[in-house]
Amino acid sequence: MKNKISALMDGELFADEANHVIAELKSQSSAQQDWQIYHLIGDVLRQPEAITREVGSAVHERLQLEAVILAPQRSMTEKARNIALSAAASVMAVVAVSWMAMQATPNKSAQLAAQTSALTRASFVLKPQVNAYLLAHQELSPSSDVQGGSAFIRTTNYSNEDVAP
Amino acid sequence: MKWLLYACLFTSLNGYAAESSTSHDWLKTLAFAGHGTDFSGDFVYQHDNQVETFRISHIVASDSEYEKVISLDGPKQEIIRHHGQTWCYRNHKMVQVASQQGYAKFPSRLLENVSDLNTLYRVQEVAKEQVAGYLTQVILLQSVDNLRYSHKIWLHSETGLLLKAAVLDEKKNVLEQYLFTQLKIGAAADRAWLASPQVDSKIVASIKTPALLDIKSGWVVDALPTGFVKVQEIKRAMTKKHAPVTQIVYSDGLSALSVFIEPTDDDDEDDKEGLSSRGSVNLYQKVVGLHLYTVVGEVPARTVMQVLDSIRFKGN
Incomplete structure (x- = not known):
């Protein structure tokens, strides 16, 4: 125990x-x-x-x-849960806000990335190195089936750098 | 606060129950239309403040599908799909990039899950609009949680063909969209490239795609978002990787995510950690112990992070 x-x-x-x-x-x-x-x-x-x-x-x-207050109260467990939830929410908000900021202002991304290094440590645009994962994902992703060849457009942009001659 | 959430959820579920059956049929039509219909045209792909234009021809001939996509601006891009195999233009030649061995399963799998979609997305027929001169039915598939994106799709009223599609985040910002600007459907579709003899000679099957091995890896994801089910679990060889990589694909019927697990390489792993995105695709990588985890999918950043952080080895 x-x-x-x-x-x-x-x-x-x-x-x-x-x-x-x-x-x-x-x-x-x-x-x-x-x-x-x-x-x-x-x-x-x-x-x-x-x-x-x-x-x-x-x-x-x-x-x-302390003086006794006669008013309806929420149970402790519910309060605790709310606190936990809001803590998680604010962490997510930080991630989301910094994420949005990256998207909006690429010039500032390096600066912001340094500030949020504990959460995210890489550049925010897909690097050519990860192209293989995207292709592997799209090969087996059911959504590629609906979008057809168009889904592969996401990856082909990097294709020239991806494979050495 | 919680009861309010439930109340909202409940009323919204009731609210669209009546109209869901019609949207249902639209989704089934969509799953077929992309395969069974001849079409050719130009479309725009917009993502991350970039706009690219492409020309597509899709021809169904003697039980086999041919599809060619070429870029009309920027660097040369070309994709040919034929009979479940995909070739891309790379370094001045066409290279096979995906074997699609599991490909045949997907249309049917998608259909099986259409009913489940109603619990994950609020399906609404929102309007009738014109796209590229054709009348379309606009359908909004609004995510019921923030772990997947909402989708807005414009389907050709007659064939069900997807003429426009947008992926929306929770603030309804468009993350990426496809849109036909010019289109010919059916007999009018452009078949010229099919007849041209250079098509076959251009296709160089230079990459011998190794077999995708179905396995039970013993790896599991504890915090998978509701509705995501395992589609496939394989071991595969990947370029520039010494050891085979385990790939597990999950889908909620509309969006999918892949989990990759591999032993760490000696080279700079620091470089590989972090979050990145392109359009609606998010990718998150992290070295945990002796493994490099990669999660990629058409899902929000928080989802790929949540999934990666809950990967564990359960054993066989």
Whole structure:
């Protein structure tokens, strides 16, 4: 179980395994303690300026002192899901925006590419080297069948450079 | 927020249920029309702020299809397709580029999946318009998610031939489009090039295409977009590659993507990583462990990235 918790934290589990471990975490308090300890170890290893132990219980204590608000509330899991979704969405937005920028202003692409190097590290126009993959794809792609020879037009532009005489 | 999404999805599903049967038939007609109809004409291919013009002749003779496409501007380009084989003009000669061994399967496969298309695309007959002087039915296939592009197609009202096609991103920007500017259909189609004797002598089958080997590679994609199913899984030789490359083709019936997996070469792998595009095609490459992954398809950038990042070896 401990190995699995560690793997979950590192994002090394596949969805089905992860769900299983998360279910275990929900039901077993010992597993929850392991989870917290592992995060604490992780924090120590990363050497932040301040290390806080048992944040969960501290927050819980503080919450007990807060005034009670009688209003309909969404469940925590739903909130968590929304946060996760919006995080993913903003990552996608960054990719999409930089992508659009590349498309619109090729002159700036080198500059922008440097900024977004963690996400994408290559030029944004297909290089001749990848032509073989395009051809191989179009050979077996059902959409080539509808478009006929026209689909191959995408690749022939590079064909002169592609094959040495 | 989520209920709203479901509500929208549900009403839209209901909304087009009534009209989907007619669009259905259009798609079936389309799948056949491209093969069974004689036509010749000029068309424009527009992508990435570029415009290119081509001339095409498509003739069906004694159960065999002939198709020739030549460029009318820019560098010389020529493509000949005959009986499921494709030749391209390269270095002053015609070279066979694709053997299309699996080719015969596709029209029928496409048809099998037409019904599934209705769950992945919202199919609407939007208008009747003229293209190259012919009356066409305009059909919008709007993607229900952002993992595939929307398509707008203009089909000849009589034959179902595709006279114009546009690929749209989620903001309805046109990524690429084909458009006939001049066209002759049926008996009027230009057959001149078929008769010309130099056609056969020009075809040089200089590349001996190795057999495409159907395999079970053990590689899987965990985060495949809804509706994409495996079409083919093969091992193939590729130019400038030492080792055979595993290729897995997935399709949702309208768009397709290929996953390539190969052992890494010694030469500069850094150069190979990243995202690139041409028209509606996106390509993403990354070295993971001892393998080079390549994902290419007529799908958005986020889709090729999502697919590549979920490739794993499951074993046989």
